Amino acid sequence: MALTGFKRLVGRHTEIGILLIAALLIAYFSASSDGRWANAYNIGTILQVTATLGLMTLGVALVIGTGEIDISVGSTFGMGALVYLWLALRVDPTLAVLAALAVGALIGAFNGLVITRTGTPSLIVTLGTLMIFRGLAIALTDGFSFSIPYASRGKFTYWLFGGGDIMGINTAIIWLVLALVILMLVLGATRFGNRLLAVGGSAASAHSRGVRVDRVKLAAFIICGMLASFGGALEAGKLGFADGSMGRLMELQAIASCVLGGCLLAGGQVSLVGALTGVFVLSSIQSYLVVMGVRPQWFMLLLGVIVVGAALGDRVLRQWAIRR
Amino acid sequence: MASTTTPLIQVKNLHLYFGAFHALKDVSVDFRAGELIGLVGDNGAGKTTLIRVLCGIHTPSSGEVWFDGRKVEKFHPKLAIDEGIETIQQSVGLCDNLSIARNFYLGREPVKRILGIPILDFALMREKSTKVIREFGLRDNVSADDEVERLSGGERQSVKIGRAVEFKNRVVIMDEPTNHLSVREREHVNELAVSLKEQGLLVIYITHDIFQVHKLADRIVIMENGEKIEDASTHTMSAEALEEVIRQGGRKVTKKEPV
Numbered sequence: 001m002a003l004t005g006f007k008r009l010v011g012r013h014t015e016i017g018i019l020l021i022a023a024l025l026i027a028y029f030s031a032s033s034d035g036r037w038a039n040a041y042n043i044g045t046i047l048q049v050t051a052t053l054g055l056m057t058l059g060v061a062l063v064i065g066t067g068e069i070d071i072s073v074g075s076t077f078g079m080g081a082l083v084y085l086w087l088a089l090r091v092d093p094t095l096a097v098l099a100a101l102a103v104g105a106l107i108g109a110f111n112g113l114v115i116t117r118t119g120t121p122s123l124i125v126t127l128g129t130l131m132i133f134r135g136l137a138i139a140l141t142d143g144f145s146f147s148i149p150y151a152s153r154g155k156f157t158y159w160l161f162g163g164g165d166i167m168g169i170n171t172a173i174i175w176l177v178l179a180l181v182i183l184m185l186v187l188g189a190t191r192f193g194n195r196l197l198a199v200g201g202s203a204a205s206a207h208s209r210g211v212r213v214d215r216v217k218l219a220a221f222i223i224c225g226m227l228a229s230f231g232g233a234l235e236a237g238k239l240g241f242a243d244g245s246m247g248r249l250m251e252l253q254a255i256a257s258c259v260l261g262g263c264l265l266a267g268g269q270v271s272l273v274g275a276l277t278g279v280f281v282l283s284s285i286q287s288y289l290v291v292m293g294v295r296p297q298w299f300m301l302l303l304g305v306i307v308v309g310a311a312l313g314d315r316v317l318r319q320w321a322i323r324r
Numbered sequence: 325m326a327s328t329t330t331p332l333i334q335v336k337n338l339h340l341y342f343g344a345f346h347a348l349k350d351v352s353v354d355f356r357a358g359e360l361i362g363l364v365g366d367n368g369a370g371k372t373t374l375i376r377v378l379c380g381i382h383t384p385s386s387g388e389v390w391f392d393g394r395k396v397e398k399f400h401p402k403l404a405i406d407e408g409i410e411t412i413q414q415s416v417g418l419c420d421n422l423s424i425a426r427n428f429y430l431g432r433e434p435v436k437r438i439l440g441i442p443i444l445d446f447a448l449m450r451e452k453s454t455k456v457i458r459e460f461g462l463r464d465n466v467s468a469d470d471e472v473e474r475l476s477g478g479e480r481q482s483v484k485i486g487r488a489v490e491f492k493n494r495v496v497i498m499d500e501p502t503n504h505l506s507v508r509e510r511e512h513v514n515e516l517a518v519s520l521k522e523q524g525l526l527v528i529y530i531t532h533d534i535f536q537v538h539k540l541a542d543r544i545v546i547m548e549n550g551e552k553i554e555d556a557s558t559h560t561m562s563a564e565a566l567e568e569v570i571r572q573g574g575r576k577v578t579k580k581e582p583v
Contacts, residue, residue, distance in 0.1 A: 189443045191433045194422070198430050201421035208381060208416045210402035210431035268421035 010321035014262025015274025017314035021260075022281050029288045036291040037284075044168045048238060049283040051172035052077075052162070054276050055231035056247075057254040058176075058183055059224030061275045064258050065187075066220045067200045067267025068115065068122040073228035073254055075133035076107045077247030080232030082137055084161075085146040085242045093157040093237070100233040101226050107133060108225020112218035130251065138244035147241035162237030172234040176276075179227065184272055196220060200267025253282050256307055260314060281310065330393060332357045332495065332526050333378060338387035340373060347373045348384070349550040355528060357494070360521040362537035362558075363530045364570065365547035371530045372414065374547065375497050378528075379411040380404035392494075405431065408493030412484045414500050420473040427472055428453040428487050456486035461509065477504035485513060489520070496520050497528045502536075514540055534570065538563035548573050 010016045030038035056073050063070040080100040087096035111129055115122045153163055162172040187193035198206040199216045207213050228247075236242040259265060260281065261274030285306050289299055331354035340348035348370050355361055363371050376382045377389065383399040390396065391407055404411075411417075418427050426433075429449050435442035453468040460482035462475070472480060481504050488496055498517065502510040518540055521527045531537045538544065538558055544566055546554035554561075554569045 185443075189446075191435065191442070191444065194426055194430065194433055194444065198419045198422055198426075201419035202416065205416040205419050206430065208379070208401050208411070208413050210400070210405040212400075212402065268419070 007321050010317060013271075014264075014269065014318070015271040015277060017317045018261050018274050018277045018281065018310075020317070021310050021313060022277050022284075025281060025284060029284060033288065033291055037288050040168055042287060042291060044165070044170065046280070046283045046287050047173050048170035049286070050276070050280050051170060051176040052231040052235040052238075053250060053253060053257070053283065054176045054279045055172075055179055055234070056228040056250060057257045057275050057279050058179055058272055059227035060251075060254040061258045061261075061263050061270050061272055062183070062187075062196065062220045063122075063224045064255075064263050064265060065196055065200045065267055065270035066217050067203065068217060068220070069255070069265070070108075070111060070122065070126045070221060070224050071251045071255070072107065072111060072126040072129035072133065073224065074247040074249060074251035075130050075137065076104055076225050076228040077232035077235070077250055078137040078242075078244065079103055079107065079133050080229030081236035081242040081246045082140060082146060082232075082244075083229070084233035085148055085236040088158065088237070089146075089148055089152060093155060093161050093163070097161050097230070097233050100229045104225040104227070104229025105222050106225070107229070108222040109218065111225065112221030115221070116214035116217050134244075134248070137246070141242075141244040143244075145241045145243035146236075150240075153240060158237065162234030163240075170234075170238055172231075172238065175230070175234060180272055180276060187270060187272065192216070192219065197268055197270065200264075200269070202268075253279075257282055260307070260310055262314075282307070329356055331355055331390075332392055334388075334390035335374075335378075336388040336390070338374075338377065338389070339385045340377065340382060341385045347550055348377070351387070351547075351550075351552050353545055353552055353555060355495075355526050357526050358521060358524050359543060360517060360527045360529060360541045362534070362541035362544040363528055363547065364532070364534050364537065364544055364566070366532070366570065366573075368549075369547040370550040371547050372499055373550075375411065375499060375528060375530060378404070378495075379409055379413075379497060402431070409495040409497065410488040410491055410493060411497040412481075412488045412499060412501050414503065417484050418472045418480055421471060423469050423471055424457060424466070424475075424483060425449040425453040425468040427483065428456070428468075428490075432491075452490065456490050457483060460486040461512075478506060478509060481505055482509065485516070489516060492520060492523075492525060495526045495528070497530075499530045500532075501529070502531070534567050535563045538566065546570055 056077055060070055060073055080103060083103050084096045084100040087099050107129060111126050114120060114125050160171055162170060164171055187196065195206060195211045195216050198211060199213050203213050232247055235246065257278030258275045261278035262271040263269060263275055285303055286299070289302055294302065333355040335351055335353045338348050338351040351374060365371050373382065377384055377399065380399045380401040380403055388395055419430065434445040434448050436445045450468045457466065457468065462479045462482060466475065466479065475483065481501065485501055501513050505513060517527050517529055529537055529541065541558050543557050544554070545552060546566065546569055554566065556566065
């Protein structure tokens with residue numbers, strides 16, 4: 001029967017819920033916005049936001065997959081943006097991106113080392129680094145912003161790292177798709193992926209089979225830091241400026257996207273496609289509120305209400321699916 | 325005859341503390357290749373803790389472990405597995421969220437290179453683990469791609485035992501291997517333990533059931549309260565006599581007295 005088949009599909013693939021929610025929202029937003037939401041320009045904007053938040057979210061999904069959490073990514077994103085923009089003025093954007101990646105990797109390594117060496121909960125450690133690097137970003141910019149003059153934005157490499165469009169869509173989307181493909185392969189078909197999911201499922205069992213649990217977690221934090229920082233660099237490339245507040249509260253959106261997308265907060269279950277669909281849903285809601293002229297003061301509240309609603313809907317669907 | 329060869333595993337004056345708790349107290353014991361050892365004792369006697377040192381999960385607080393004539397300097401399950409020590413743990417060993425095939429090869433996943441990238445060899449993983457789970461009598465509708473969480477207690481145990489036997493190398497440690505098993509499956513596991521020993525492996529068999537293991541083992545080691553209290557050949561001590569030792573909790577005065 002078609003219904004039982006669908007039930008099994010929902011039971012096996014945790015991302016079905018968010019895909020359905022995305023489809024419903026797209027239909028509703030398109031129908032109710034008189035073309036203001038569903039047009040090429042607006043969709044392009046949504047995809048650009050999806051790309052930078054999405055890169056961060058992919059990294060967070062890996063860390064959540066190991067059973068840990070990284071809430072410092074918003075600040076890492078900000079650091080990536082500042083490092084990129086400061087250097088892009090002085091050297092080739094490619095080098096600036098590499099430097100941003102290195103900074104992200106260092107922040108991730110710091111988080112990962114403190115967590116695995118001392119056994120301090122990741123929530124506390126990354127809460128600390130969230131504040132440290134936000135503070136550093138604010139101190140570095142000293143209330144001003146870094147910006148790059150229009151004249152210096154002509155280079156191909158500047159275009160490539162978020163500084164331009166391809167068929168109306170920001171080039172950041174290329175990097176998101178690339179990262180998604182690589183990480184899906186890594187997670188599903190490599191030793192590292194198998195061990196990462198094993199660590200999230202049962203760290204004690206993975207350890208007893210000879211998996212170096214600490215190294216797996218450390219690697220996840222480093223990748224997470226790099227992706228968040230890279231997202232920040234692409235965002236800075238798109239805007240042409242960066243200030244100390246870039247990436248603020250994005251960590252919460254990234255975690256919400258992971259959970260909406262079917263990643264288990266306890267670890268061991270990761271859906272990268274689901275998490276990115278979660279990002280798309282969040283960016284779509286935000287953009288809908290903008291084009292519908294909702295006063296910005298209400299954004300947070302409405303976004304929160306819709307997130308809770310979506311999470312409830314997803315839960316109801318999953319419970320229905322596992323009931324026999 | 326076995327006693328003339330150098331022990332494969334030598335434990336010397338081992339102590340282990342968990343915080344203030346003294347879990348292992350001055351344990352010294354030898355294990356030889358080709359022996360089947362019954363490691364017996366009550367709950368909390370330290371049996372599992374001792375073998376968790378041998379398989380690298382716990383690092384001793386003091387004392388030495390020698391493996392094959394070399395002193396063990398670093399303790400990690402990876403190193404133990406590389407040395408050829410396979411362990412069937414009681415409470416850990418399987419990740420519920422992964423498939424049987426992925427669990428089977430966890431930590432030593434086979435790969436093939438595609439364009440130079442090492443990709444898991446799913447065909448091999450599936451084929452080998454399917455063969456083993458069929459041998460160990462899992463339900464016919466269970467496939468190697470099913471997550472372990474779908475298995476019953478007995479099936480989970482069977483997967484762990486099948487895996488240890490498949491990768492058998494030099495030492496197989498079985499911690500309560502017949503828990504959750506039916507009478508017929510229990511028989512099968514006991515036969516396996518004996519056959520591994522006959523192939524020249526060292527088998528350490530942990531159980532509560534002295535009568536069961538007495539029939540299989542060459543030697544019985546009894547632990548109580550973190551200490552070794554008896555180490556005797558099954559030829560010189562009957563199961564009844566050994567049971568009395570456990571009952572007395574190692575109060576050596578009463579044990580030695582002729583009844």
